[in-house]
Amino acid sequence: MAKTAIVTGGGSGLGQSAALRLAQEGINIAVVDISEKGGNETVEQVKALGPDAIFIRADVSKAQEVKNYVDKTVEHFGSIDYFFNNAGISGSGKQFLETDIEEIEQIVGINMLGALYGLRYVAEVLVNNGGGAIVNTASSAGVIGQDTVVTYSATKHGIVGMTKSLVAEYAKDGLRVNAVAPGPTETPMVKAYFDANPKMKKSAEEGIPQKRLGTSDEVAELVAFLLTSKAQYINGDVIRIDGGFTSTK
Numbered sequence: 569m570a571k572t573a574i575v576t577g578g579g580s581g582l583g584q585s586a587a588l589r590l591a592q593e594g595i596n597i598a599v600v601d602i603s604e605k606g607g608n609e610t611v612e613q614v615k616a617l618g619p620d621a622i623f624i625r626a627d628v629s630k631a632q633e634v635k636n637y638v639d640k641t642v643e644h645f646g647s648i649d650y651f652f653n654n655a656g657i658s659g660s661g662k663q664f665l666e667t668d669i670e671e672i673e674q675i676v677g678i679n680m681l682g683a684l685y686g687l688r689y690v691a692e693v694l695v696n697n698g699g700g701a702i703v704n705t706a707s708s709a710g711v712i713g714q715d716t717v718v719t720y721s722a723t724k725h726g727i728v729g730m731t732k733s734l735v736a737e738y739a740k741d742g743l744r745v746n747a748v749a750p751g752p753t754e755t756p757m758v759k760a761y762f763d764a765n766p767k768m769k770k771s772a773e774e775g776i777p778q779k780r781l782g783t784s785d786e787v788a789e790l791v792a793f794l795l796t797s798k799a800q801y802i803n804g805d806v807i808r809i810d811g812g813f814t815s816t817k
């Protein structure tokens with residue numbers, strides 16, 4: 569029987585690329601996003617590759633909406649096998665002492681609580697079904713400290729903590745949970761920022777030993793590897809995919 573994956577933030581960037589890469593493996597996809605337009609686009613692209621797909625609109629920072637996307641996925645596909653817990657936002661790029669409380673609450677709400685709610689409801693289904701695999705999206709900022717990203721970095725270090733601790737509790741129940749930690753990757757979000765600030769792009773590339781940004785397809789390849797049975801004995805790990813960026817820090 570075909571497997572089913574939930575991909576949050578599946579309407580753009582890393583989530584969209586991962587959804588398409590998983591679809592190439594014949595996996596059905598529940599695309600979760602706050603953006604209807606992006607989510608529906610991904611659904612069409614997955615279907616064009618063969619597997620079934622549905623779009624479920626959710627704001628992942630709202631626990632009820634997270635419960636709803638999990639329920640809807642089980643209702644439509646019968647079960648869940650894989651979870652790419654990926655939706656997230658960056659910050660305004662201000663120094664921490666200039667950041668207002670609303671921005672802090674928003675980033676923590678989406679990146680940290682959104683990921684935790686997803687784990688709470690999806691892991692419950694996986695454990696009750698005898699297991700499954702999860703990949704959480706951390707970041708280079710979840711592995712090292714950087715300026716202008718204090719809140720974002722806090723949430724991404726949080727992703728690392730929830731990844732490791734969930735394994736401590738539920739690996740015995742067949743759960744595998746890993747995190748990916750991408751460096752600057754050319755997704756629509758980052759591309760728009762760098763198109764407007766070409767000098768920033770150049771300096772970002774210069775700070776990466778491989779002298780270029782990552783691509784969302786490169787991250788998608790890693791996510792697919794970690795989710796499927798090829799990575800059967802990799803558990804609780806944080807895999808950096810950053811062209812050597814954090815290795816030099």
Ligand SMILES: NC(=O)c1ccc[n+]([C@@H]2O[C@H](COP(=O)([O-])OP(=O)(O)OC[C@H]3O[C@@H](n4cnc5c(N)ncnc54)[C@H](O)[C@@H]3O)[C@@H](O)[C@H]2O)c1
Pocket residue numbers: 576577578579580581582583600601602603606626627628629654655656657658678705706707708749750751752753754755756757758
């Ligand atoms: N692009 C990078 O350089 C990079 C590097 C490291 C980590 N990341 C992380 O990768 C993940 C994906 O980022 P991306 O670069 O693909 O960005 P993106 O903006 O291209 O995609 C993010 C998607 O998440 C959705 N989203 C935003 N808020 C949401 C909410 N409240 N509920 C549901 N969906 C929501 C957006 O609509 C969008 O479709 C994020 O967690 C980000 O922090 C990105």
